[in-house]
Amino acid sequence: MTIKERMAELIAIIEKANEDYHTKDTPTISDAAYDQFMAELVSLESKYPEYKVEFSPTSRIGGIVLEGFNKVTHQVPMMSLANVFSESELRSFDERIAKITDGYTYVTELKIDGLAVSLLYEEGVFIRAATRGNGSVGEDVTSNVKTIKSLPLRLHEPITIEVRGEIYMPHKSFNQLNEERLSQNEPLFANPRNAAAGTIRQLDSSIVASRNLDLFIYTIVNAKKYVSSQIEALQYLKKLGFKVNPHHHHVKTIDALVDQIKSDDELRHTLSYDTDGVVIKVNEFHLYDKIGYTAKSPKWATAYKFQAEQVETLLKGITFQIGRTGVVTPVAELEPVLVSGSTVARATLHNEDYIKMKDIRIGDTVIVHKAGEIIPEVLSVVTSKRNGQVPFEMIHACPVCASPLKRHPGEADHYCTNPDCPGKNINSLIHFASRVAMDIDTLGERVVEILQYLWYLN
Ligand SMILES: [Zn+2]
Structure with missing residues (x-):
């Protein structure tokens, strides 16, 4: 085996271990073995920098210090969703769609309380992450997002694709961070969302790496090019190696939708991260243009916001x-x-x-x-x-x-x-x-x- 082949092998081993542990939640190798493979790769990369690849897991360690963030213009704007706060508003949302079309179903997904991010892959390799910003222009946070361990640096297919998701701070990371800050007499973060937002704007990616952010991916930009419905989009994202929130459901009627939201409202108290509602989307992409858009948001989707506790x-x-x-x-x-x-x-x-x-x-x-x-x-x-x-x-x-x-x-x-x-x-x-x-x-x-x-x- 050549040096180059060994390096490719190490990357494959480490990235599989990463995916098993952080995306699938089923660890397959010990921490010690992982560290050993990583150390070998770091050492080979420093000896043979000409063989170092863009998607090397060593870039997850951080160490890049920026002077500021470059602006990124979103090719497809990151729209926000309209909100509903009650069952009757939800039923009105459904009635408005029913007046336009039939033959639609819904997909529900938990609304993660974090910050939205857009990720770009070229020929299967992660190349850029941008924050939502004002929806049209965000900030380039690539080196910070690279440190998130559930982010695939290389997809299972060599495709060019842009996907969107939510970066969040799990409760465990949040509590750990605040305990550290408390012991060092530093001001505490108010909640996981603020902590995640503050972390992603750190100029030193080593700090970001130390704070254990996580990421759920929920949509594909120009998804019709790849699949024909939201439920297929979620399945495809998983197949590519992304971490998709498991609590999504395909529901066929408004009554089933109402029941699903009630059940999610109970479920959320048992989760290890914050959610603030349920995102509801019409499943069938071919109906989107027919149902249409307002100036600010699509009419085929809405966010049901949970009652304040x-x-x-x-x-x-x-x-x-x-x-x-x-x-x-x-x-x-x-x-x-x-x-x-x-x-x-x-x-x-x-x-x-x-x-x-x-x-x-x-x-x-x-x-x-x-x-x-x-x-x-x-x-x-x-x-x-x-x-x-x-x-x-x-x-x-x-x-x-x-x-x-x-x-x-x-x-x-x-x-x-x-x-x-x-x-x-x-x-x-x-x-x-x-x-x-x-x-x-x-x-x-x-x-x-x-x-x-x-x-x-x-
Ligand atoms: Zn006074």
Whole structure:
């Protein structure tokens, strides 16, 4: 066997082991054996760099440090899906399709709570990964995505294809990462989605490699060239070597669809990664043009969003936060709890009227949920667990500058009357930064994430 042949053999062994372990979840060789093959390949590549190939698994180790990310224009835009939030909205979605055509069925897939990515393969070799960005232009994150172990660097067929999927951080990786950050006194990530988004934008791919991201692939760009339905697309993706989420179903009727979503809503609590809904697509590609598109999204698909989870916890105190207009918002200080996959320690109480209407008192056991899955909110009090808590009293002085607060007639909010209140100015700055950034979609997304993150940390 020549050196070149041995290197090809090592790549085949390592990539099969990778696929068995990370994609099929059925390890076939020991970690020690894997490390030994990898070490042999690394050593041969350094001795014979002329034989090193693009798809070598040694590129998964990371080590590439970028100065920034290049822009990538998506040849086919990455569209977003319209959302439905209830069974009746789902039935309306179906009725709209039924008016246009018959002979359709649906495919349901779990909606993974991560970030979308588009992957390009040429003649079976992985060459580029791009983030969604604003849908038309994303960022080149190839060297980072290469470190994801379930990503095939070479497909089982030498085809040129673009596929799309979701990068996510499994709970195990997320907890590990936050434990490390805690021990090093670094700020914690608010939830796995933010951690995945922050990780994929690291300039040093070794850091990305250390954080154990994962990836599910769910669609083929210009899929009609390869297959004729979504269920076939998923099967074909698996055959090519991609990791496809196993919880997808082919359903024939709207009633079966409703049942499937109920069952997925139960299932999601048992999974080792976050999901935020179910993606529903008409299965038959030949109906797509007939059913059509809106300016923003296809009419043959929708995302059913799961209800925000509701969790009980202790209301330890009520503090006050001042906004850029001087509005003073009461904030619930909570015994930290896990809500929809992230730890919540603070939640909005909106204003004095909201607290009085719900009769929320310090020391109460309260029910917390995430409004629109983003900002936590105190929903109600578990009055059966109340013993001796006293009714809430609104403060009368600004928590920052101690100037008197004013409530305008007909309004629920209290305002700080000091025009130079330092509390206002700090928040004005944050608001200004976000407004400017909002004009650029990708940056806007980032700012929202940062603000969201600050909210959790504070
Ligand atoms: Zn003030």
